[in-house]
Amino acid sequence: MQSATLKQTNHVTEPDVLVVEDGHRLQVGIMGGTFNPPHIGHLVMAEQVRSQLGLDKILFMPDANPPHVDEKKTLPAKHRVAMVERAIADNSHFELDLTEIERGGVSYTYDTIVALKQQHPEIDYYFIIGGDMVDYLPTWYRIDDLVQLVQFVGVKRTGYAQQTPYPVLWVDAPVIDVSSTQIRNKIQQGCSVRYLLPDPVFEYIQKEGLYHE
Ligand SMILES: Nc1ncnc2c1ncn2[C@@H]1O[C@H](COP(=O)(O)OP(=O)(O)OP(=O)(O)O)[C@@H](O)[C@H]1O
Numbered sequence: 001m002q003s004a005t006l007k008q009t010n011h012v013t014e015p016d017v018l019v020v021e022d023g024h025r026l027q028v029g030i031m032g033g034t035f036n037p038p039h040i041g042h043l044v045m046a047e048q049v050r051s052q053l054g055l056d057k058i059l060f061m062p063d064a065n066p067p068h069v070d071e072k073k074t075l076p077a078k079h080r081v082a083m084v085e086r087a088i089a090d091n092s093h094f095e096l097d098l099t100e101i102e103r104g105g106v107s108y109t110y111d112t113i114v115a116l117k118q119q120h121p122e123i124d125y126y127f128i129i130g131g132d133m134v135d136y137l138p139t140w141y142r143i144d145d146l147v148q149l150v151q152f153v154g155v156k157r158t159g160y161a162q163q164t165p166y167p168v169l170w171v172d173a174p175v176i177d178v179s180s181t182q183i184r185n186k187i188q189q190g191c192s193v194r195y196l197l198p199d200p201v202f203e204y205i206q207k208e209g210l211y212h213e
């Protein structure tokens, strides 16, 4: 794939101004999640998808209220946004996107992709999900319409084929068996989480006293 030239603003609350200068469509991945907190599993899968599919960039998009998670258990958006900023700061291909936080309400991916495609018809979007989530795609809001608008990318265990009624592009990546839930539990138990998330994220958690109760 020939790469397109990106021109972007640094203002995180506005969608980036993306200009295709050589006539090629931009290929942009979306890593959506609660990021409570972001961890190396998210970063490894995003980087593997970017590199293996030759995507121009990956948008890290924290959700406002995730469709399948109990709202009361989710940390306020300002903390999750601050942690994502810190987690992706050293990768120039990664970018924070506040589309869902700013829209508020339940973050249905269909609504998000419709909004993004209206703003940027020149971009092809790839929505990245963990292989385990692919089984749940039939439960997603307006999934039959959504698959017409976005290419789903499933990150799978090497050599493990998965069946799905929907078109999913599979990418192999090392299995990093870590989750935000596991990290929250470890912090609460006073157990080390070093190397499970980037140091700047852990420093933020400590500074703000998150997850200790
Ligand atoms: N270790 C991992 N390896 C591959 N994919 C992952 C991993 N952790 C999360 N994901 C994927 O990242 C996306 C966002 O996940 P999310 O922010 O909910 O993280 P999580 O670790 O699953 O959180 P929680 O434990 O709170 O449910 C989802 O598509 C999920 O499948």
Ligand SMILES: O=C(O)c1ccc[n+]([C@@H]2O[C@H](COP(=O)([O-])O)[C@@H](O)[C@H]2O)c1
Residues within 6 Å of the ligand: 031, 032, 033, 034, 035, 061, 063, 066, 067, 068, 069, 107, 108, 109, 110, 139, 140, 141
């Ligand atoms: O739109 C839906 O129905 C839908 C259902 C489940 C998950 N999602 C999106 O998938 C991403 C990962 O979800 P989660 O619950 O693992 O944080 C996040 O961006 C959610 O908004 C979307």
